[in-house]
Amino acid sequence: xxxxxxxxxxxxxxxxxxxxxxxxxxxxxxxxxxxxxxxxxxxxxxxxxxxxxxxxxxxxxxxxxxxxxxxxxxxxxxxxxxxxxxxxxxxxxxxxxxxxxxxxxxxxxxxxxxxxxxxxxxxxxxxxxxxxxxxxxxxxxxxxxxxxxxxxxxxxxxxxxxxxxxxxxxxxxxxxxxxxxxxxxxxxxxxxxxxxxxxxxxxxxxxxxxxxxxxxxxxxxxxxxxxxxxxxxxxxxxxxxxxxxxxxxxxxxx
Amino acid sequence: xxxxxxxxxxxxxxxxxxxxxxxxxxxxxxxxxxxxxxxxxxxxxxxxxxxxxxxxxxxxxxxxxxxxxxxxxxxxxxxxxxxxxxxxxxxxxxxxxxxxxxxxxxxxxxxxxxxxxxxxxxxxxxxxxxxxxxxxxxxxxxxxxxxxxxxxxxxxxxxxxxxxxxxxxxxxxxxxxxxxxxxxxxxxxxxxxxxxxxxxxxxxxxxxxxxxxxxxxxxxxxxxxxxxxxxxxxxxxxxxxxxxxxxxxxxxxxxxxxxxxxxxxxxxxxxxxxxxxxxxxxxxxxxxxxxxxxxxxxxxxxxxxxxxxxxxxxxxxxxxxxxxxxxxxxxxxxxxxxxxxxxxxxxxxxxxxxxxxxxxxxxxxxxxxxxxxxxxxxxxxxxxxxx
Numbered sequence: 001x002x003x004x005x006x007x008x009x010x011x012x013x014x015x016x017x018x019x020x021x022x023x024x025x026x027x028x029x030x031x032x033x034x035x036x037x038x039x040x041x042x043x044x045x046x047x048x049x050x051x052x053x054x055x056x057x058x059x060x061x062x063x064x065x066x067x068x069x070x071x072x073x074x075x076x077x078x079x080x081x082x083x084x085x086x087x088x089x090x091x092x093x094x095x096x097x098x099x100x101x102x103x104x105x106x107x108x109x110x111x112x113x114x115x116x117x118x119x120x121x122x123x124x125x126x127x128x129x130x131x132x133x134x135x136x137x138x139x140x141x142x143x144x145x146x147x148x149x150x151x152x153x154x155x156x157x158x159x160x161x162x163x164x165x166x167x168x169x170x171x172x173x174x175x176x177x178x179x180x181x182x183x184x185x186x187x188x189x190x191x192x193x194x195x196x197x198x199x200x201x202x203x204x205x206x207x208x209x210x211x212x213x214x215x216x217x218x219x220x221x222x223x224x225x226x227x228x229x230x231x232x233x234x235x236x237x238x239x240x241x242x243x244x245x246x247x248x249x250x251x252x253x254x
Numbered sequence: 255x256x257x258x259x260x261x262x263x264x265x266x267x268x269x270x271x272x273x274x275x276x277x278x279x280x281x282x283x284x285x286x287x288x289x290x291x292x293x294x295x296x297x298x299x300x301x302x303x304x305x306x307x308x309x310x311x312x313x314x315x316x317x318x319x320x321x322x323x324x325x326x327x328x329x330x331x332x333x334x335x336x337x338x339x340x341x342x343x344x345x346x347x348x349x350x351x352x353x354x355x356x357x358x359x360x361x362x363x364x365x366x367x368x369x370x371x372x373x374x375x376x377x378x379x380x381x382x383x384x385x386x387x388x389x390x391x392x393x394x395x396x397x398x399x400x401x402x403x404x405x406x407x408x409x410x411x412x413x414x415x416x417x418x419x420x421x422x423x424x425x426x427x428x429x430x431x432x433x434x435x436x437x438x439x440x441x442x443x444x445x446x447x448x449x450x451x452x453x454x455x456x457x458x459x460x461x462x463x464x465x466x467x468x469x470x471x472x473x474x475x476x477x478x479x480x481x482x483x484x485x486x487x488x489x490x491x492x493x494x495x496x497x498x499x500x501x502x503x504x505x506x507x508x509x510x511x512x513x514x515x516x517x518x519x520x521x522x523x524x525x526x527x528x529x530x531x532x533x534x535x536x537x538x539x540x541x542x543x544x545x546x547x548x549x550x551x552x553x554x555x556x557x558x559x560x561x562x563x564x565x566x567x568x569x570x571x572x573x574x575x576x577x578x579x580x581x582x583x584x585x586x587x588x589x590x591x592x593x594x595x596x597x598x599x600x601x602x603x604x605x606x607x608x609x610x611x612x613x614x615x616x617x618x619x620x621x622x623x624x625x626x627x628x629x630x631x632x633x634x635x636x637x638x639x640x641x
Contacts, residue, residue, distance in 0.1 A: 054590075054594050055594075056590055057586065057590070077593070077599075078590060078593035078594055079593040079594075079595075079596050079597055079598050079599065079602075081594075082593070082594055082595055082596035082597075083596045087594075088594050090591070090594075093591065094585070094587045094588055094591045095588075096588055096591070096592070096605070096606065096609055097609050097610060097613060098608065098609025098610055098611070098612035098613045098616075099605055099606075099608070099609035099612075103605075104592075104595075104605075107597055107601070107605060108592075108595035108596055108597060111595065111596035111597045111598065111601070112595070112596040143609070160595065164595065164596070
């Protein structure tokens with residue numbers, strides 16, 4: 001069984017005000033086929049965890065380990081991590097002017113698989129996934145994320161998730177800024193990807209709303225850069241009712 | 255009058271001069287003797303390496319007629335006209351010495367004339383200039399209501415200073431493309447002068463890839479109501495290459511519109527680009543709508559891009575005027591995004607450069623030429639894009 005294991009992870013980031021410690025010892029183990037929801041208030045370090053797994057150069061891992069089936073992820077470059085089977089659906093995907101979605105997807109697929117996808121099945125896969133995500137055909141000829149609405153950007157992230165077929169995906173606030181219809185479409189896409197490939201998912205969210213459509217196996221509450229509490233889906237129900245107030249002592253509000 | 259930004263000159267030690275304060279007052283003459291020899295301290299020349307252009311600006315040059323290669327197209331005629339032809343001198347007058355030098359030396363002008371309202375395209379290939387310093391003169395005219403694309407392709411050796419006059423008749427729609435894929439040691443100075451008739455449209459595209467020094471200065475006089483000019487430029491400077499463009503758009507009539515978009519990539523030691531964009535909106539230019547931008551992508555250390563937008567507005571009644579300029583290295587977030595999809599850093603950088611320049615390539619409007627420019631950019635990229 002494929003496993004993504006994070007042990008005692010400490011991560012800091014350089015800012016104008018100096019080094020800021022963000023993650024203070026995160027332990028998390030995800031097996032293939034599991035869905036882990038990571039919930040927490042703003043500024044608790046959820047997105048930092050996502051970027052640290054993906055290898056964003058801004059985030060400095062000070063100690064701890066991340067392994068994928070025993071392989072040291074921290075020694076891999078960003079693209080090596082992706083080719084090893086990790087995927088990050090970003091909260092704020094960037095624009096790539098002049099690069100069409102079609103060209104981008106083909107280049108990414110070729111990089112991940114180590115060979116160009118067979119053209120006929122590939123085009124069919126794209127069409128099917130785009131139709132499932134209610135994306136218009138003209139979308140494929142637009143430049144990556146250029147002029148996309150918030151909802152289109154998120155759907156484009158999930159389109160990549162479906163086509164690139166990673167072993168593990170981190171979804172960083174994929175639900176933020178989506179109306180309920182778009183949320184359902186995106187959630188369906190995630191569920192479809194899981195049914196097809198049985199990937200493991202880390203679902204980072206501020207709200208419990210998306211958990212109505214994507215059922216987590218585990219829920220972790222993130223506070224001040226570490227996991228403060230974990231449990232099953234029932235923990236999400238409790239957060240829905242109570243909010244994060246009971247985790248927020250005056251010391252870690254901010 | 256609002257002067258947003260004004261170019262300055264460095265006064266010479268012996269005779270202090272007051273810099274010209276507005277673009278419209280710049281001295282112009284067809285007579286080379288009216289210009290003092292270029293020293294490199296003059297404002298129009300201060301960013302250009304003098305040693306490479308001295309022979310063309312200050313020396314004796316030849317100006318005989320030369321070989322061109324073109325395929326006949328219905329509605330586009332190509333031939334030679336004499337210096338005293340009525341069209342010569344209608345679109346502009348030299349504003350610097352190398353341009354005046356070419357004006358005086360040229361024996362006639364190559365004339366490309368577009369007629370007829372159907373879409374058509376002609377390519378004029380020039381590859382036989384040789385290595386002697388020389389001048390040339392070209393007139394491209396579009397009859398009223400005509401439509402066409404004229405491509406000037408440049409290859410081979412050249413020590414060339416030239417004037418290109420572009421005359422767009424009322425209601426016409428003309429695209430002029432000039433591609434520079436010269437040999438490594440070629441030097442090319444060009445002044446393009448355009449006038450745009452009533453409700454006419456000019457699209458002007460400059461693609462500079464090859465040559466030791468290419469300096470192509472397009473100026474467009476929007477002197478009739480409703481004239482529209484779109485100016486695009488794409489340049490890719492390698493090690494030691496100097497690619498310069500000084501654009502001037504002169505809004506001199508009501509309801510005129512201009513868009514200037516120049517994008518460049520620089521790679522290698524002493525790769526150098528210069529972009530100066532002057533936009534002047536005269537009192538006569540009411541309801542003008544203009545926007546100019548220049549973007550430079552600096553791919554390696556040791557390269558330098560100058561980018562100088564100037565906007566001069568003499569009327570309070572305009573529809574819109576803006577400018578933008580950015581020069582920078584790769585966007586780290588773009589690279590992270592692409593790498594996070596498994597694409598290796600080298601391929602990610604190529605993708606970004608291709609996309610960056612591709613926005614201008616898409617504007618050329620000739621699929622074959624677009625493909626050729628894409629291939630040429632690919633070749634440049636193969637010479638190495640690193641961090």
